[in-house]
Amino acid sequence: MNTSSVKKVVLAYSGGLDTSIILKWLQENYHCEVVAFCADLGQGEELEPAREKAQKLGVREIFIEDLKEEFVRDFVFPMYRANALYEGVYHLGTSIARPLIAKQQIEIANRVGADAVAHGATGKGNDQVRFEMAYYTLRPDIRVIAPWREWDLTSREKLLAYADANGIPVAQAKRGEVPYSMDRNILHLSFEGKALEDPWQEPDDDMFILSVSPQKAPDRPTHVELTFEKGDAVAIDGVHLTPAVLLARLNELGGANGIGRLDLVENRYVGMKSRGVYETPGGTILGVAHRAMESLTLDREVAHLKDELAPRYAALVYNGYWFSPERQALQALVDASQTHVSGVVRLKLYKGNVTVTGRRSDYSLFDTDTVTFEDDHGAFDQADAGGFIKLNALRMRIAAKLRARP
Numbered sequence: 312m313n314t315s316s317v318k319k320v321v322l323a324y325s326g327g328l329d330t331s332i333i334l335k336w337l338q339e340n341y342h343c344e345v346v347a348f349c350a351d352l353g354q355g356e357e358l359e360p361a362r363e364k365a366q367k368l369g370v371r372e373i374f375i376e377d378l379k380e381e382f383v384r385d386f387v388f389p390m391y392r393a394n395a396l397y398e399g400v401y402h403l404g405t406s407i408a409r410p411l412i413a414k415q416q417i418e419i420a421n422r423v424g425a426d427a428v429a430h431g432a433t434g435k436g437n438d439q440v441r442f443e444m445a446y447y448t449l450r451p452d453i454r455v456i457a458p459w460r461e462w463d464l465t466s467r468e469k470l471l472a473y474a475d476a477n478g479i480p481v482a483q484a485k486r487g488e489v490p491y492s493m494d495r496n497i498l499h500l501s502f503e504g505k506a507l508e509d510p511w512q513e514p515d516d517d518m519f520i521l522s523v524s525p526q527k528a529p530d531r532p533t534h535v536e537l538t539f540e541k542g543d544a545v546a547i548d549g550v551h552l553t554p555a556v557l558l559a560r561l562n563e564l565g566g567a568n569g570i571g572r573l574d575l576v577e578n579r580y581v582g583m584k585s586r587g588v589y590e591t592p593g594g595t596i597l598g599v600a601h602r603a604m605e606s607l608t609l610d611r612e613v614a615h616l617k618d619e620l621a622p623r624y625a626a627l628v629y630n631g632y633w634f635s636p637e638r639q640a641l642q643a644l645v646d647a648s649q650t651h652v653s654g655v656v657r658l659k660l661y662k663g664n665v666t667v668t669g670r671r672s673d674y675s676l677f678d679t680d681t682v683t684f685e686d687d688h689g690a691f692d693q694a695d696a697g698g699f700i701k702l703n704a705l706r707m708r709i710a711a712k713l714r715a716r717p
Contacts, residue, residue, distance in 0.1 A: 316426075316454070317341045317343045317426060317427045317454060317456070318343055318344065318425075318426055319343055319344045319345075319346060319423065319424060319425040319426060319427070320337055320341065320343055320344070320345055320346065320425055320426075320427040320428060320429050320454075320456060321346045321348055321416050321419050321420045321423070321425045321427070321428050321429070322334055322337065322345055322346065322347055322348065322428075322429045322430075323348055323350070323412055323413075323416055323428075323429070323430045323431065323442070324347040324348055324349055324361065324365065325349060325361060325431075326349065326358065326360060326361025326362075326364050326365070328470060328471075328474065328481060329431045329470070330431045331364060331368070331474070331479050332464070332470055332473055332474055332477075332479060333429065333431050333458045334347065334365065334368055334370065335368055335473075335477050335479055336458055336462060336464075336473075337429060337456065337458070338368075338369065339477075340462075341427075341456070343427070344371070344372075345370055346370070346372040346373075346374070346419065346420075346423055346425060347361075347362075347365040347370045347372070347373045347374070348373075348374045348376070348415065348416055348419050349361050349362070349373075349374065349375040349376070350376060350378050350411070350412045350415060351375065351376065351377045351378060351379060352378055352379060352382050352408050352411070352412075352496035352497060353379045353382070353495075353496050353497025353498075353555065353559070354495045354496060355495060356495075358375050359375070361375070362375055364480065367480075368479070372423060374419055376415060378411060378415060379497055379555040380553055380554060380555045381411065382408065382411055382496070382497065382498075382555070383497065383498075383554035383555045383557075383558050384554040384555075385411075386407050386408075386410065386411050386633075387407060387497075387498055387554070387558065387594075388542075388543045388544075388554060389642055389645070389646070390403060390407055390624075390628060391542075391543075391594070391597055391598060391601055392542040392543070392601070392645050392646065392649050392652075393617070393620070393621055393624045393625075393641065393642070393645045394598065394601065394602060394605075394617065394618070394621045395621055395624045395625035395628060396598070396621070396625055397577065397625040397626065397628070397629045398575070398577055398578065398625075399622075400573060400575060401573065401575055401577060401587075401589065401625075401629075402498065402499060402573075402589070402591040402594045402595070402598070403625060403628050403629060404494075404496060404498040404499025404500075404501060404589065404591055404594070405437075405438070405494050405496075405499070405501055406437070406441060406628050406629045406631075407498065407628055407633075408494075408496050408498070409438055409441035409442055409445065409631070409633075410441065410445045410631075410633035410634060412442070413428075413441070413442050413445030413446055413449070414445060414449060414634075416428050416446070417445075417446060417449045417450050417453065420450070420453065421450070426453075426454055427453065427454035427455070427456055428446055428453055428454075428455060428456070429455070429456040429457070429458065430442045430443075430455075430457060431458070431459070432457065432459065433459040434457070434459050434460045435581065435583070436579065436581070437579050437580050437581065437629065437630070437631070439457055439459075439460075440580055440581070440630065440631040441630075441631035441633075442455075442631075443455050443457070443631075444631040444632060444633075444634070444635075445631065445633065445634055448634040448635070449634065490505050490506045490518075491503060491504050491505045491506055491507050491518070492504045492505075495520075497555060497558055497559060497562070498558065498591060498593070498594050499589055499590060499591040499594060500520055500521050500589070500590045501587055501588070501589050501590075502514070502518060502587065502588040502589075503585065503586070503587050503588075507586050507587075507588060508586065510576055510586050514574065514588050518588070519572065519590055520590065521562060521566045521571070521590040521592055522565065522566040522567075522569055522570065522571055522572055522590050522592050523566065523567065523568075523569050524569055525568075525569035525572075525662040525663030525664075526569075526662070527569070528567070528568045528569035528661070528662045528663065529567070529568065532568075532659045532660060532661035533564060533567070533568055533659070533660040533661070534657065534658070534659055534660075534668070535547060535548060535564060535596075535657075535658050535660065536548050536549065536655050536656070536657050536658070537596070537597075537600045537655070537656050537658065538551075538654070538655050539600070539601065539604045539652055539653055539654060539655075539656070540653045541649050541650060541651075541652060541653060542601070542604075542645075542646070542648075542649030542652040543649075544557055544561075544597055544600065544601070545557070547560055547561070547564075558593045558594075558597070559593070560593075561592065561593030561594075561596045561597060562592050562593035563593075564592070564593075564596065564660060565592025565593050565595060565596050565660065565665075566590075566592040568660040568661060568662065568663070569662055569663040570592045570595050570596060570660060570663055570664070570665055571589075571590050571591040571592035571593070571594065571595040571596075572588075572589070572590055572663070573588070573589040573590075573591065574586075574588050575587050575588075575589065580629065580630040580631070595665060596658065596660070596665050599658065599665040599667065600656040600658060600665075600667070601652075603656045603667040603670050604652050604653075604654055604656050604670060604672065605617075605652055606670070607654065607670050607671075607672050607675050607676065607677055608651045608652050608653070608654065608672050608674045608675060608676060609648060609651075609652065609676075610676065613648050617645065617648060620641060620644070620645075623641070624638065624641050624645070627641070651672075651674035652674075653672060653673070653674060654670065654671050654672025654673065654674065654675070655669075655670070655671050655672070656669070656670045657669035657670065678690075
């Protein structure tokens with residue numbers, strides 16, 4: 312590795328074991344100034360201890376930035392307008408956070424005159440791709456340092472020994488065998504590794520943090536109304552809330568009713584399968600409600616086109632292409648479709664399930680006069696259906712006749 316040319320590096324820093332070691336390792340191996348950047352995306356943890364830890368390690372510039380509102384408004388909500396679920400089920404909670412962290416990291420690098428950025432993602436995972444694709448798109452000449460692809464600290468024992476040798480404080484609870492790794496933000500909480508590496512092994516129920524088990528959820532359902540404006544949720548039960556506050560409230564409602572748990576074996580972009588367990592209570596409610604609002608307000612062909620494109624959109628997010636021209640082009644189409652996706656959806660939350668019980672909109676395309684089973688007073692001429700069916704069946708009728716020839 313060439314370590315001679317780096318003068319200042321901005322590290323995506325959490326204050327945890329790995330990034331604390333990376334901070335010291337960068338100082339020792341690159342002999343450069345390290346700037347620490349902590350992104351508050353709703354981890355539910357106090358980040359000031361991370362500042363104190365970085366200061367003890369000799370860092371002079373430390374940025375701790377609250378990005379929760381920007382995260383939900385400019386990253387989570389646009390993704391939910393597209394109904395994007397990776398491999399049909401995963402709400403992309405980790406994936407969608409990485410481009411924002413990378414964006415802010417590059418902005419700080421520009422601000423402080425840094426010539427490099429660094430992250431703590433491993434060489435086996437997707438996050439290295441997500442971070443670096445964003446870095447290079449936003450600043451093509453940036454130097455990227457990925458310690459996990461360079462150093463020889465390949466085991467937990469080696470990491471702890473390095474921490475002890477360099478005076479890096481490690482909580483006693485972190486010295487034991489960690490049952491799994493976790494990633495949390497305001498959209499989700501994920502669990503991977505260790506005890507979950509056997510796809511047959513059921514997760515322990517006491518592992519979950521954001522949700523009660525459906526079996527222990529209340530015996531009475533919770534009813535909630537979600538208001539949408541142009542595809543985005545803006546109010547709960549008529550009370551307007553900011554994006555981050557709204558999602559946090561949905562997390563509370565969903566978690567209390569056992570909603571949003573997912574056990575998934577997924578296909579990583581780097582080529583291997585991995586098993587992840589996720590909690591996404593608020594996002595699960597949001598996704599169901601948004602589709603219900605679209606069912607009332609979107610033209611049939613537009614809705615079907617969106618359903619065809621949603622897997623592609625989800626794959627772009629999962630694989631790290633948030634800032635790509637193709638994702639931006641898809642977003643323009645998605646956003647154009649959301650002009651009239653406004654109204655109220657009523658939901659019932661009960662023991663892990665989200666059930667739509669009503670929807671209304673000033674832009675509803677539901678025409679009672681046409682669809683009714685009662686007398687429609689000539690709104691629909693049922694005799695027209697015969698010709699419609701014959702024309703649509705024409706190619707199959709011709710083929711059947713030709714094949715029936717001796």
